[in-house]
Amino acid sequence: MKVATNASTKILPTLCRMCETRCAINVHLKDDVIVNITPFKNHPVNRGRMCPRGIAAIDLFYHPERILKPLKKMPDGRFQEISREQAIDEIADQLQSIKAGHGARCVGVWKGEGAGFYQQEDYARRFVHAFGSPNYFSNDSACYNGRYLGHSLVTGFWNPFPDFSVADLILLFGTNPPICHPPFMREFADAKEKGAKLVVIDPRLNPVACYADVFAQPYPGTDGALCWGLIRHLIETKNYDTQLVEQYVVGFEKIAAYAQRFTPEYVEKQSGIYAGVVEEIGQLIIKNRPRISFFAGAGLEHHENGVNNIRALAILGCLAGTLGLKSGLFWPEEMGGRKLTLYDQISLESEGPIGADKFPALYDLRKECHSMTAMDYMLGKGAYPLKAMVVTAANPAVTNPNTTKVIEALSALDLLVVNDFFLTPTAKLAHYVLPAATFLERSEIHYFPNKQIVNLTAKIQHIPGVENEYRLWHDLAHRLGFGEKYFPWNSEADVNRWILEPTDITLEELARHPEGLVYKPIRYQKFKNQLVPTPSGKLEFASSYLKNLGLSEIPEYIPPYHIRCAKENYPFVLTTGARKSLFYHSRHQNIPRFRTIHPEAFVEMHPDDAAQLNIQHNEMVRVSSEIGTLDIRVCIRHRSELRKGVIEIYHGWEQWPVNLLTYDALNDPISGFPLLKGVPVRIDKIDASTSAEHQPDAACTT
Ligand SMILES: Nc1nc2c(c(=O)[nH]1)N[C@H]1C(S)=C(S)[C@@H](COP(=O)(O)OP(=O)(O)OC[C@H]3O[C@@H](n4cnc5c(=O)[nH]c(N)nc54)[C@H](O)[C@@H]3O)O[C@H]1N2
Ligand SMILES: Nc1nc2c(c(=O)[nH]1)N[C@H]1C(S)=C(S)[C@@H](COP(=O)(O)OP(=O)(O)OC[C@H]3O[C@@H](n4cnc5c(=O)[nH]c(N)nc54)[C@H](O)[C@@H]3O)O[C@H]1N2
Numbered sequence: 001m002k003v004a005t006n007a008s009t010k011i012l013p014t015l016c017r018m019c020e021t022r023c024a025i026n027v028h029l030k031d032d033v034i035v036n037i038t039p040f041k042n043h044p045v046n047r048g049r050m051c052p053r054g055i056a057a058i059d060l061f062y063h064p065e066r067i068l069k070p071l072k073k074m075p076d077g078r079f080q081e082i083s084r085e086q087a088i089d090e091i092a093d094q095l096q097s098i099k100a101g102h103g104a105r106c107v108g109v110w111k112g113e114g115a116g117f118y119q120q121e122d123y124a125r126r127f128v129h130a131f132g133s134p135n136y137f138s139n140d141s142a143c144y145n146g147r148y149l150g151h152s153l154v155t156g157f158w159n160p161f162p163d164f165s166v167a168d169l170i171l172l173f174g175t176n177p178p179i180c181h182p183p184f185m186r187e188f189a190d191a192k193e194k195g196a197k198l199v200v201i202d203p204r205l206n207p208v209a210c211y212a213d214v215f216a217q218p219y220p221g222t223d224g225a226l227c228w229g230l231i232r233h234l235i236e237t238k239n240y241d242t243q244l245v246e247q248y249v250v251g252f253e254k255i256a257a258y259a260q261r262f263t264p265e266y267v268e269k270q271s272g273i274y275a276g277v278v279e280e281i282g283q284l285i286i287k288n289r290p291r292i293s294f295f296a297g298a299g300l301e302h303h304e305n306g307v308n309n310i311r312a313l314a315i316l317g318c319l320a321g322t323l324g325l326k327s328g329l330f331w332p333e334e335m336g337g338r339k340l341t342l343y344d345q346i347s348l349e350s351e352g353p354i355g356a357d358k359f360p361a362l363y364d365l366r367k368e369c370h371s372m373t374a375m376d377y378m379l380g381k382g383a384y385p386l387k388a389m390v391v392t393a394a395n396p397a398v399t400n401p402n403t404t405k406v407i408e409a410l411s412a413l414d415l416l417v418v419n420d421f422f423l424t425p426t427a428k429l430a431h432y433v434l435p436a437a438t439f440l441e442r443s444e445i446h447y448f449p450n451k452q453i454v455n456l457t458a459k460i461q462h463i464p465g466v467e468n469e470y471r472l473w474h475d476l477a478h479r480l481g482f483g484e485k486y487f488p489w490n491s492e493a494d495v496n497r498w499i500l501e502p503t504d505i506t507l508e509e510l511a512r513h514p515e516g517l518v519y520k521p522i523r524y525q526k527f528k529n530q531l532v533p534t535p536s537g538k539l540e541f542a543s544s545y546l547k548n549l550g551l552s553e554i555p556e557y558i559p560p561y562h563i564r565c566a567k568e569n570y571p572f573v574l575t576t577g578a579r580k581s582l583f584y585h586s587r588h589q590n591i592p593r594f595r596t597i598h599p600e601a602f603v604e605m606h607p608d609d610a611a612q613l614n615i616q617h618n619e620m621v622r623v624s625s626e627i628g629t630l631d632i633r634v635c636i637r638h639r640s641e642l643r644k645g646v647i648e649i650y651h652g653w654e655q656w657p658v659n660l661l662t663y664d665a666l667n668d669p670i671s672g673f674p675l676l677k678g679v680p681v682r683i684d685k686i687d688a689s690t691s692a693e694h695q696p697d698a699a700c701t702t
């Protein structure tokens, strides 16, 4: 592949966007070829470290299977290479004619985890809004918004990452930091060195649980019961922040009354966590408050009771006095730059944003349309038809629940455009596939709200004919006639300058500081001088906003589906998506040196469960839920590694798509999140002849 570089130096600092951690890195170039990526030493986020996925940016950039020319699907179903100009022209013409025939709202845009957040997300939102449609979808119908809503419905804000290093007690619920958030580990080590305690709540012994002082394995989806038990413990023993409650809280009496039933014995019955352990955690909170970090991962939000469980956790954080502290529920401030989104300028709410009627909180608070509902609209079962979708940096044919329906829905579109590096299962369904640029091919502004730091990334490479996200939206907008008005900037540098203009930070200054710049000095405990951004201006232990929507005012605990609707023929509980160190959702299966480590999918099982079904390690089994089946090899774990009755399957495999089994239509009533981590399933032995092959033990690597 021939590449041209616009860089003159040989080592260029930037941020890695192989995951949302965004470690600072140095990209090494020799004769314009990227030869190495090493950690940049002085950034406060990764502090001179990086993970093995960072360097895989080189594997991706030079990958032999990378799409370098636009592809058009021909009548015989095969793809043919066309010029970018032709592709943009034809796509724009089709979008225009769908708009003319059916209305702009029949077109949607879907942004995935690949492009990241902030600027790339905002370009996508800006484009679809300027086009006239409210229908912006993303991976965030199943990621992060559940936690955002859970916290912000109580406090008005959410800080994704507390500073664990200054905590005396760290409680982790449903998260796997060594794999998902490597910099946390350094902060845990700093805290532990000073004597901090670590509590891990997870049905699986994920790697961080090995460092824990207390490790408890709940039934999936029952964390809310534990949180309520801990709330009760603090209230009954009068060990909570009474001043905070008196001055800044609405709904304390309601939650105090509701908490009463959550005795340690009741919590044990609901969650499977021993009553004594519940009390032990309660005592640790009392002893160490207020310097406590509570952190909820995807393990909480991927349930249909997720938001209320997270609200209960946020209330617990407030009662423990952690509000506004560095280690606790810290309220970050924004930089104050210009916004690319158009929500303040163009109101499209009357156009019926998809899912806003079913999950109004998701739309009100995040302006996120609901991707699972979008499938119904594509299949002609919505209030109006969804006819076209431009997908960038997402692979919903693998990552969205109910794969069978997703494929059927995407295939029903009049126009599906996919912007990606590879011919993914989603791209294979498209009418047009556009060659996407990696993060090394764009320059964007990033924020680290917990540190109030802003960073600029460097555009390091450009492959002729391969254009980045900005160019995609810019070119389509110009071809559609609204480019001058909404995408007037000729270059990303111009956009970045425009964003920064109202601040006192210049683009040149940012470029000179690869370690980032603090955009505002941090202020702790702001709630003492300023109303928190909830509707009442107070901490909402009871939410009249939710009550008015007909939802539960306090975060009542509803047992998860697998307990509420237990069915004898589906006796196991499937959790999915526990991350793998070298994979990123559906990404990196095509990197051979990574694939050697994770060669094949497997279902993790407790040894007693396997013995009961007479199943051997490495044997092929059929896992069935009410909606689908998957044939997969068994990996029998150590008995301490999984709760009995719980099984786990990774979610990103193209060849073994576990989302065949997950539900798109069992949703959290507030966030609309699908049930990904508590699916009732059955396991059947299948044909012995397929089971005999020996597989390497590498198959069980996490
Ligand atoms: N290497 C790698 N890193 C990643 C990603 C990746 O794909 N690969 N993905 C990134 C993305 S987009 C995200 S959202 C984050 C997610 O990062 P995390 O939030 O840290 O989540 P997971 O790895 O999904 O870990 C979830 C944990 O929750 C547990 N769990 C499942 N159900 C429950 C439950 O009901 N209760 C409790 N307490 N625990 C439960 C699982 O066993 C698992 O250990 O990771 C990011 N980092
Ligand atoms: N069962 C189950 N399903 C899950 C989860 C789970 O735990 N269990 N987790 C959910 C979560 S938390 C998330 S975030 C979603 C993720 O869902 P997706 O966002 O759909 O997941 P990815 O596999 O990361 O897909 C990203 C695609 O973008 C491409 N890409 C990477 N970088 C870029 C770029 O810079 N530009 C462009 N244009 N393309 C790029 C990649 O090649 C890849 O095909 O999955 C969700 N699905």
Ligand code: SF4
Residues within 6 Å of the ligand: 016, 017, 018, 019, 020, 021, 022, 023, 046, 049, 050, 051, 052, 053, 054, 055, 182
């Ligand atoms: S954790 Fe790894 S993949 Fe994520 S930003 Fe850092 S180096 Fe890149």
Ligand SMILES: [Mo]
Residues within 6 Å of the ligand: 113, 142, 143, 144
């Ligand atoms: Mo995610």
